[in-house]
Every structure is written in C-alpha cells, then in structure tokens.
Amino acid sequence: MSADIRVPMSRLERRARLLLRAYPPQYRADRGEEILGTLLEASAEGARRPGLRDSWSILAGGIRARGDRNRAAGLAASLRLAVIVGMALYLAKVAGSWLDSANLRAHLVIVRAPTGSWSQYAHGLHWSPLVLWYSLGAIALLAANVGAWAGLRFLTIPAAFAAIVLQAWALSGGPSSVLAAISSHAFDLAVLTSLLPVVASLVVLVVLTRRTGRPPLTWLALPALPVVLFAVQQVVTGGKAGFQLMFELPTAATVNAESLSVVALLAGIAALAWAITDTRPALGVGLFLAVTELAPLGTTLQTERNMRWSLPALWHHSGPEFGAFFVGLALTSAMTLLLARRTGPRATIH
C-alpha cells in the first residue's frame, strides 16, 4: 500500500483500525486497508466513531474470518484447542475451589456437591497437585499448538495459568508441601470421570462442526447463556444470589489479596477467551459450564437410587442452574440444527 501524503489519523480512523483487529492478522494484512477505506466512506460526515451497525458487522466478520481460518487448521488442531479450553476451565475451577477451601474468603464458590467425592474439593491441600498437573498439561499442549497462533497473544494463556498456579502454590505453603502431597496422594478417579464428559462433549462438538460447517456466530449463543442466566438470577434474587458455578462478586469493595485473586482469575479467563479465535471452544465453554452441573448430579444419582427421573426432581437436586443450563443447551442445540438445515454447509475461506 502506498500513501502519497501522510495525513494525521482522525479519531474515526483510529477507532476503525481498532475494530479491524477483530480480523485475523493475515486477513488484516491482505484486506485491512481496503475494508478500512470502505468503512470510512460509509461513515457519516464528521462522525468520530464508526456506526453501530458497521461496528457490529466488523466484529461479526472478524469472528467469522477467524472461524473459517481455524476450520481450515484441521481436525487434530481443533481437538487440541478444544481440550485445552476444557482443561483451562477445569483448572480455573479447581484453583478457585482450592482458594476457597484455604479459607481465604476468596469469593470463589465451588460447584455444589451434594454427596460423593466432589465434596473433597472443599477441603484439600491434597488437591493442589492437580492444579499443578493440569496446568503443566495445559501448558504442554499449548506449546504443541504454538504453530497455530502468531504473535504474543498465545503467551497470555500460559501466563494466566502460571499466575493461577503460582498463586495457589504459594498459598499452599510452598513447593515442599506440594511435593509431599504428590507423593502421598494418587489421582482420584473421580477427577478423571468428571473431566471425561467435558472432553467428550468438546470432541463431539468439534466433530459435528467439522461435518456441518455451521456459521460460527450461531454457536456463540450457548456460551452467552450462562451470562444471561446469571443476570436473570441476579435480577430475580435482587442481587443476593452468588453465581454458584464459577464465582460470586465480592461484597466488599476493598482491594485485598482475595479480590486480586478474583481479578487475576477473571483476567486469565478473559485472556483465554481472547486468545481463542474459534467459536467452537467458546461453545465448549458453554458445554463445560453445563456439564459440570451434570457431574455432581451423577454422584447424586448413584447415591440416591430411588430418585425419580423427572425434570422437577433433577431441578430439585441440582438446583435451578442445572435445569436452566440443560434447557438452554437443548434450545440452542435445536436452534443450531434448524439453522444448519436451512443454510447448509459453507465454503471454507482462507
């Protein structure tokens, strides 16, 4: 691209260029200036920012371009990515539950466990090795996927993991106690059985996406569901209910170590979400959040064999979150299937 005259960048152009970062780097290098020119021409005279419709369409186009690029990456790479996301979320949850169990009022609430081995998450220095194992595993998988990403963005994921792990590690009393815990405790199969539904869901999700090639925007509805449900829950309860699944907002507005841990966790999850340029892992987020409600339910079903298999009974035993996620998952799955039937497979665009 050439410019005969260097003109200072207007505020509109600065904001438009920021919007264009939604597109993947290679796409931006190929077409960014062209799209920018059209965006500036389409903006109203004297406008200081792109219009709402244009802004939304650029963001949507960027996500779509990233989704198309990632679909071209191949099934193996996509599976790795999906597993990484699942493990990242699982790690965040385990770290959060550990912080809570350390009695630090970290404002991180574990998934409720009526009975069974999940209740051990509430007590447990011996769970901290799992934080280490999973974080090492996630970082190793990330390293294997370095080729799929470019730039510094991928560094935010291991950095976020490292921050969570180091914090948990330091609070646990240091490396020696962790090493002792490693040597004295084996892997609990319950951990693996709770992880398996997550991984299986993510695998199914990726395979289905590969076969149908649905437009990526449709899948975003599912991970948006927990946010919507949380908002509804807060409205209904007058802001009194905590978000039982991941964390609750601090009640005191003081900056302390506990609040910082929440901030670090949120920053880590936000960094992970940004680094994930494919919406299939985003759907994995939604599935993960739904499936983690199923795991303690499975434990409940094992111990309460006389429980009637009905939706009200499931709702009663696992709480409204399970019902809401299950219904949301069912609705979104139906919606995406209907849309796929209508639109059909899409061409892959590089």
Added chain:
Amino acid sequence: MMSCMASPPMREPTYYVLAALLAGPLHGYAIIQQAADLSGGRVRLATGTLYTALDRLTAEGLVELVGEETVNGRLRRSYGLTGPGASALRAEAQRMAEAAALVISPSDSPATSLIRNPRTT
C-alpha cells in the same frame, strides 16, 4: 440431513450485491450504494457484511477481483461478476419472477391453471 436441490435460494443481500455488479465492476462502497439504490433503500449493507459476502461469493466463483488502485492513499479493490455469477443471478431472478407470477398474474401461471384444473387419477 438436508435435501439438496441445485442451489439453495439466494439471500436478499447476496442477490443485491450481485445485481449491483451487473452494470460493471465496482469497489466496496460503490457496491453498498448501488445495492441500496436498486433495492429502494431496503438493503443497506454494513461494511463487515459486505466483505463477508464478497469473500463467500469469491470462494464460490460468482465474483472475482477485477482491479486495484490507490485512491487518497488508500487501497481500493474493484469486484466484478463472473460468468457463473451472472448465470446464478439470472437463475435467481427467474425463480423469483415465477414465484411472483403466481400472485401477480395468476391467469398466466401454469401452476394456477393446475390448481383450477386438478388432474384426477
């Protein structure tokens, strides 16, 4: 999973992007303006939507990059209809005309005459 006909019906924005290129190659903003003019203001393409459509239509072989130029220091690309693109546009127009004829000129429509004189077996 789905029954496949030759091609699914064209969405309205896609139709007007192709129709905008009927008279000759155009660059991005000109396509947006022409589509709005042809549709009487009904189809107002957002920038991102336009380039998503152009990507898809280029991949499907209905549209092609025709030229590049630098205007006021900015890159501007022009797109034009390919042969298959013109055919697809005409086919879609024909399909819509046949559908419209059912309502606008019912006496001329073969389908309407079938309704009036159903075959009995």
